[in-house]
Amino acid sequence: MSALPAGIYLVLDADVCGRAGHRPADVAGAAVRAGVGTVQVRAKRATARELVALTVSVADALRLAGPAVLVVDDRVDVALAARARGAHVDGVHVGRRDLEVDDARALLGPDALVGASAALPEHVRAVAGADYLGSGPLRLTPTKPEAGPAIGVAGARAAVVASGGRPVVAIGGLGAADAPALRAAGVHAMAVVGAVCGATDPGGAAARLVEAWDRAAAPAVAR
Ligand SMILES: Cc1ncc(COP(=O)(O)OP(=O)(O)O)c(N)n1
Ligand SMILES: Cc1nc(C(=O)O)sc1CCOP(=O)(O)O
Ligand SMILES: [Mg+2]
Secondary structure, eight states, X not given: OOOXXXXXXXXXXXXXXXXXXXXXXXXXXXXXXXXXXXXXXXXXXXXXXXHHHHHHHHHHHHHHHOOOEEEXXXXXXXXXHHXXXXXXXXXXXXXXXXXXXXXXXXXXXXXXXXXXXXXXXXXXXXXXXXXXEEEOOSSOOXXXXXXXXXXXHHHHHXXXXXXXXXXXXXXXSOOGGGHHHHHHTTOSEEEESHHHHTSSSHHHHHHHHHHHHHHHHSOGGGO
């Protein structure tokens, strides 16, 4: 199984990229070149066929950009279809209305990376087989207005405590300024959509996020 990289986790939302005038594969490549370790393909309005094509194009971009983990939001069938076309897809991120974690793993194979949404400690217990947990929204966000309620850094900390040592990925309204508090709470990675996909310069925005994350870990004397 691919381990989930710590640091910045890009949720590559096709609609947010499109509104900003960016090709998702270009955003993914620029982000990974800037040090982003994980990319999740998310396209809520796409057909299954469009999502397969998008996933293949992102996998192609990542092959050139450098090592990164690639997962698909929601759709195990799409991950499998992209793999069948030769794309390297590590796994999926499943939400509470998608396939269960164990079913996703049974279909994708034992080495797949399967992440699951779990905002509250009771959700964390319900996804015992997940390789990592996505917890949010930290704060309300225009990218996903239906998400909520906001759990804040305290909620992310509660997920970390309930996680049994599994990596927790915080999501929802996050930016570079959040890195110190999230790292202090024991969060493994910070997921962003708008901060990169919606930026004028996605690569530059990703580089600033990576730098903020790395700097947040530095000992106080080195700052
Ligand atoms: C890292 C991460 N965490 C949480 C989510 C939310 O996933 P989900 O519950 O499936 O909601 P949608 O993204 O599908 O609207 C995520 N995508 N990534
Ligand atoms: C895709 C997603 N899931 C969330 C959750 O709380 O489950 S919040 C979210 C959107 C995050 O976008 P942004 O970084 O632009 O705020
Ligand atoms: Mg989802």
